[in-house]
Amino acid sequence: MKHKHIILIDDNKIDCFIHKKIISLANPKTQITVFHDAIAALNYFNQNKYNTKIMPVDLILLDINMPLMNGFDFLERLSKIKSLFNPQIPIYFLTSSCLKSDVEKALNTKYCSGYINKPLTKEKLNEITQPIDKSMTYNFKKLIACM
Amino acid sequence: MKTVKTWCNKNEKQLIKALESSSIILMLDTNGKISYSNKIFHSLSGFDQNYLNKKSLFSLCKKNKLEKIISQFNNRETNTAIWNENVCLKTSENNDLYVKLSIIPIKNKKNIIKKYTVIGNDITKQKKRELKYKKLKTDFYNIFNNANDAIFIFDKENDSIIDLNEKAYTSFGYTKDELQTTSFFNLISKNNLLNSKYKLDTLLENENIIFEAELLNKDNHITDVEISCKQFKHENKNIFQAIVRDISERKKTHQKLKEKTLELETFLYRAGHDLKAPLTTLEGLLNLLLLENLNKNAREVCNMIESTLRNGKILIENLTTASHMLDKPKRKEKTNLREIINQTLINLKHNEGFNNIDFKLNIPNKVCIYTNPLLLISIFQNLIQNAIKYQRPKTKSHKPSINIDVTEVDNNVNIIVIDNGIGIKKEEIDNIFNLYYRSTTAVDGSGLGLYITKNAIELLNGIITVSSELNRKTQFNITIPKNPNK
Numbered sequence: 221m222k223h224k225h226i227i228l229i230d231d232n233k234i235d236c237f238i239h240k241k242i243i244s245l246a247n248p249k250t251q252i253t254v255f256h257d258a259i260a261a262l263n264y265f266n267q268n269k270y271n272t273k274i275m276p277v278d279l280i281l282l283d284i285n286m287p288l289m290n291g292f293d294f295l296e297r298l299s300k301i302k303s304l305f306n307p308q309i310p311i312y313f314l315t316s317s318c319l320k321s322d323v324e325k326a327l328n329t330k331y332c333s334g335y336i337n338k339p340l341t342k343e344k345l346n347e348i349t350q351p352i353d354k355s356m357t358y359n360f361k362k363l364i365a366c367m
Numbered sequence: 368m369k370t371v372k373t374w375c376n377k378n379e380k381q382l383i384k385a386l387e388s389s390s391i392i393l394m395l396d397t398n399g400k401i402s403y404s405n406k407i408f409h410s411l412s413g414f415d416q417n418y419l420n421k422k423s424l425f426s427l428c429k430k431n432k433l434e435k436i437i438s439q440f441n442n443r444e445t446n447t448a449i450w451n452e453n454v455c456l457k458t459s460e461n462n463d464l465y466v467k468l469s470i471i472p473i474k475n476k477k478n479i480i481k482k483y484t485v486i487g488n489d490i491t492k493q494k495k496r497e498l499k500y501k502k503l504k505t506d507f508y509n510i511f512n513n514a515n516d517a518i519f520i521f522d523k524e525n526d527s528i529i530d531l532n533e534k535a536y537t538s539f540g541y542t543k544d545e546l547q548t549t550s551f552f553n554l555i556s557k558n559n560l561l562n563s564k565y566k567l568d569t570l571l572e573n574e575n576i577i578f579e580a581e582l583l584n585k586d587n588h589i590t591d592v593e594i595s596c597k598q599f600k601h602e603n604k605n606i607f608q609a610i611v612r613d614i615s616e617r618k619k620t621h622q623k624l625k626e627k628t629l630e631l632e633t634f635l636y637r638a639g640h641d642l643k644a645p646l647t648t649l650e651g652l653l654n655l656l657l658l659e660n661l662n663k664n665a666r667e668v669c670n671m672i673e674s675t676l677r678n679g680k681i682l683i684e685n686l687t688t689a690s691h692m693l694d695k696p697k698r699k700e701k702t703n704l705r706e707i708i709n710q711t712l713i714n715l716k717h718n719e720g721f722n723n724i725d726f727k728l729n730i731p732n733k734v735c736i737y738t739n740p741l742l743l744i745s746i747f748q749n750l751i752q753n754a755i756k757y758q759r760p761k762t763k764s765h766k767p768s769i770n771i772d773v774t775e776v777d778n779n780v781n782i783i784v785i786d787n788g789i790g791i792k793k794e795e796i797d798n799i800f801n802l803y804y805r806s807t808t809a810v811d812g813s814g815l816g817l818y819i820t821k822n823a824i825e826l827l828n829g830i831i832t833v834s835s836e837l838n839r840k841t842q843f844n845i846t847i848p849k850n851p852n853k
Contacts, residue, residue: 232644238651245658285644316647317640318684320741338644339651 225251225275229261229294230283230314239281239314239340246345251275258286258294265301277309279348281340284315284322291315292325299331312336312348391466391487397480399423411466411489413459424485429455429463448472453490465494517611521551522604523567529606538613540585551609556581556589563594567607570598582611591618639687646679685815702740704773704780705730711747718752723761725768734773734780737850742823749816750843754786759838775849782845791835799833827851 226243230236236254243250255261268274284291291313310333313326318337326335336344386392387405394403404419412419412427449471456464468487472480511518517535521528527548536543539554546554555563559580570576575597581589595610653676657669708730715721736743751769758767765787772783791799800821824831829847 232648234648235651238648238655241655242651316644318643318687319636319640338647339654341654 224249225253225277226279226281227261227277228252228254228281229258229286229291230254230281231256231286232283235283235338242340242342242345246342253277258282258289258291262289262294262297262301265298269301280309280311281314281336282311284313284317284326292329295329295331310334310348314338314340386486391468391485391489393424393485393487395424395483395485397482399425402482408487411458411464412456427456429457453494455494463491463495464489465491514610517613519551519607519609519611521607521609523598523607524605526550526552535611539582539590545585551607554582556583567596567598570596570607572598572600572605574598579614591615636687639683643680643683646676646683650676650680682815685819699738700740701735701737702743703732704734704736704743704782705732707740707743708747708771708773711744711751714744714748715751715755718755720755720758720767723758723767724755725766727768727770730771730773731775734775735849736780736827736847738827742826746820746823746845749820750784753816754784754788754841757788757841758786759788778849779846780849782843782847784843784845785840787840790837790839790841791833792837796833796835800831 228236228239230239233256236256240252240254243252253264255264282291282294289297295311311331312334313322313332314336315322316338317323323335326332334348336348387407389407391408391411392403392405393401393408396402400421400423401419402421404416409415409419414427449469452468452470454466454468456466458464466487467490468485471484471486473482473484475481512532514532514534517538518532519528519535520530528546528551531543531546533543536546552560552564563578563580566576566578575595577593577595579591579593582592584590591614593612593614595612597608599606599608649672653669653672657666661669705728708728712726751771754769759765761767768787770783770785772781772785774781800817821831824845824847827847828851829845832844833841834844835841
């Protein structure tokens with residue numbers, strides 16, 4: 221399955237540039253929407269609650285450490301926008317943090333599908349699209365990190 | 368009848384002779400003036416007959432005793448029985464002469480006392496010994512009482528305090544009477560009571576023990592103390608002596624130090640992770656650059672940037688591992704060693720030279736250590752990483768290998784890691800566990816790896832030793848208790 225619309229939420233503009241590049245290289249047709257802070261992303265979801273015209277989102281890549289609102293808070297707020305929020309959308313944390321506390325928290329977060337360490341590479345992107353291996357621990361979530 | 372009288376006379380004389388040669392004999396008039404004194408008294412006092420004649424016995428007494436004796440002497444007018452008196456006299460050389468005197472009143476026919484016969488013995492030596500002993504006793508009691516630590520002497524069978532010094536009651540707001548004969552354990556806070564009782568119950572004779580506890584003050588405040596306790600036999604009873612020292616200041620400093628250390632560790636840990644972010648960004652950019660059409664020179668530079676980045680990341684990772692190590696033993700789980708070692712090998716798969724190595728693992732399936740798996744991973748990661756890094760190049764006759772043997776012995780797990788790599792020089796082997804020690808600059812490293820390993824093993828109450836033969840092998844022997852932080 222190829223992703224058609226991916227949302228990137230990361231305050232680091234250079235990282236966004238890298239990730240956009242990697243996604244485009246893998247699939248040039250993918251639409252990528254970038255937000256440099258979580259609040260702007262939240263507004264986007266809120267405003268488009270009932271908007272059927274925008275392309276459905278099929279992957280969210282979310283940084284953890286961001287000013288104003290961090291990735292965990294964002295996810296919690298997003299889950300409250302029920303009418304729009306489709307729990308089927310895979311949401312991955314994409315972060316440079318190797319803090320065990322971050323990893324554990326992420327993997328215990330309800331709508332989080334996995335945890336990836338930056339930088340995003342073609343291989344890591346590929347792994348996201350692979351079907352989940354049921355033999356893996358961590359509540360069937362993907363951990364693509366250098367632990 | 369006559370023979371009896373002669374016998375008496377004869378014996379009386381012998382008796383007097385015996386008395387004369389061994390005892391002081393004095394005759395006093397009713398005012399205490401000496402009318403007769405014998406040779407023994409002369410030699411003891413240093414005064415001769417002439418000097419003593421008509422001199423009052425009181426004038427020879429030490430001043431402080433004088434009044435008492437005079438008053439007793441005067442009161443004796445009505446009481447005519449023999450009485451004894453210990454007095455201290457001054458000799459001609461102004462030394463103390465202690466004598467025990469028996470004073471015998473001699474009465475006339477009308478039953479009026481006319482004079483006194485005094486028979487006495489020199490008890491100076493005995494008295495001096497007594498005084499010395501008394502002084503020693505008060506000296507020791509003074510030392511005991513003025514000690515800067517609280518001292519309790521208690522009998523555990525009767526569960527009561529026998530004696531205590533001033534510090535023991537004043538420091539904790541009590542009076543001496545309030546504590547004497549109460550139980551020593553009344554003073555110990557509930558939090559430590561069972562533990563303290565157990566410690567003293569298991570204490571053998573002449574054994575001592577030092578432990579920390581909370582002591583209850585009279586106003587219910589708690590003072591942190593260190594109790595140094597010893598059991599000994601005294602008058603056939605088992606007696607405990609507890610020296611109790613206030614350590615609240617030390618505790619406070621200790622707590623502060625702990626907080627500061629944690630702060631520093633957290634800072635280091637966070638700083639390490641924050642530094643990682645720009646490195647990952649650079650890594651991402653480099654990945655993009657490598658996708659471009661680069662010429663040979665540019666590609667070479669890119670490769671060097673890549674290896675520099677990798678080193679930077681390892682350095683930061685080691686730094687953060689070292690910093691938050693103290694937090695790790697707190698989280699414990701049953702950790703299977705075989706799984707941990709396999710996991711570590713997977714983590715190291717991408718290391719340069721990994722594929723050259725012939726791994727021989729001999730790890731029984733069920734060996735577990737009850738601890739935080741991250742600690743074990745960091746131990747094996749560093750050891751195996753080193754073995755990979757310091758391998759000798761593969762030749763026809765040499766195949767680099769790493770052997771890992773795990774065995775269980777009683778409550779311990781023994782782990783042996785052997786490689787056939789370049790080995791460690793004799794003069795360097797003592798330093799390899801030191802912080803920032805690096806034996807070579809030929810291979811990249813941070814100087815933290817083995818320091819972290821040793822720290823992690825120490826946190827698990829384990830031991831690591833190393834032996835090596837240059838250009839042949841290096842062997843690490845590790846022993847870790849199965850349940851390290853019991």
